[in-house]
Amino acid sequence: MSGIKLLLILVIAVLIVVLLKYVQIKRQIRNLSKQMTDLTTGKSEKMLNISLVDKDIEQLAAVLNQYNEKQRQSIASTLRHEMYLKESIVNISHDLRTPLTVILGHLQLLKKENLSAGQKQRIETIFNKAERMKELIQTFYDLSVIDAKEVTPVREDFNLTNLLINLITENAPALEAKGISPVIGLPDYSVYLHSDYGMVERIFQNLIINAIRYSSGSIKIDLKQGKEKSAIFIIENPIDSKVEIEPNRLFERFYTGDKSRHNSGTGVGLAVVKLLTDKLGGNVFAKIENDTLTISLEIK
Template identity: 30%
Template sequence: MSVLVIVLCLIIVFLIIYIGFILNQLNSINKQLHKRLSENTRQPLNVGLFNKTIIKLASNINHCLKLEEKRRLDSINEQKQFKELISNISHDLRTPLTSIKGYQQLLQNSDLDKEQLHNLQIAQKSTDELGNLIEHFFEYSYLITSNIKPNLEKINISNLIVECVLSYIAVLEEKNININMDEPPPIYVLGDKDMLIRIVDNLLNNCAKHSLGDIDIKIDYDKIPDSKNAKIIFTNPISPNNDINIEKLFHRFYTADSTRNKSTGLGLSIVEFLVKQLNGDVGACLDKNAMLLSIYFEIPLFK
């Protein structure tokens, strides 16, 4: 009986030691994985030659890590190739477009009758529209592949919007569109100036293309101490026959009426992308009774 007790005790001690080694190996694997994640290293997992199952586990984990690293490198290479492709296509399209504009300019300076001049103006308008479509496409492609980081700084969003509006006055006057905007007080946000200018320009361009009347711009913010965001709202009248889907408004290539305008549907996608880069939010609402579309974006206030 005493011999059996001794044997059982030895077995228990052996199992405790064995389990201790197993736990130690698992803890080592856990620490190595944590180090890979926190220090972004590519070091493979190392385990002692103690348990075949744990050795196989570590081997499988290393295999998965290698596959993941390969996918990461392939993705980087694909992005690089895509950027080069975009750059090459950009050059291939812009070069003939520049030549076309040059020939159109020569024709404009020559002796043309009224009908020929009218046809030339139509061709020039189509060329300008094509140029805008190309620029929009390449702007969006560049943004989503360049991994740009915003240069956050204190910016007077009130002044920035006024400056953007003033630069757009001539375009809007051609369409007999006015901008209604109360003089806002200085409101400071934490943002990237170039990105904010792109955001406002794209929203103004969207209004200029689709608005049936004057545009209202409002800079809204709460004056309470714990207020976090400034909200900028662009509102314009729309056609009663519109088929706008608010949920899809910021989707790539979405256009409410592709037959009525030459829009790519990328302008608002660019707005959403840039606003998200600035830790902000973007949205829209449709008042079907008044036939008004409001598009807004929110940017963190500078504290």
């Protein structure tokens, strides 16, 4: 009888040990599951804890750690490739814009020559295609900027007046093609700014192109020095009264007031203006009064 009791006690003891180990294993499985969830959701970057009571679970955790490390390397490689691609798009778009501007300028001059009707038609076709190519290059740049998670300003002192004059000169073929002679208001002195030259150049370029594209007759540009070394830039252009534009939505991605898209706008340019202006600590807003669109920009 005592032997049966001893056997029963032994069986109970074994069951208790097995139950305790089962509870430990369950707890560690839940812990591993939580760690994996934290890893996949980005809440944690720590490797899985492999100091476990069960060797099989420990081996599984080690395999999962190897998988996680490969995933990290793959993601890092993809991010490096994306950054390189975006930088390449920015550099290529900038490099292509200058020769295209020269081409457009010479085509504009050729259109004034004494040419035959057929020659004029060919020149006009080339000019329109070159303009379209310039717009596409700018769109590629804008999309690369708007998709970038990190856009960090690199600030320097530069002459903002000269930058604006250069951009107006660069866009002279497009202005002339639409018969627009911009009214430019500049102070008697040069306006200087301590900011990111490339970002400010892109902001001004997009605002000028937007005005050219949607203007129904003229463009007015004003630049002046603001308070505390800020700069204020205002650009106005009349718009077609038939085109419904919501000023408070102009800086949204892919918003275009012209639903017919006959002006080939993508709705990206002004979104980039807003993004870069925010990065520079500035303000930009739009209003429409008497069929005139006014965009006011302050860069601090």
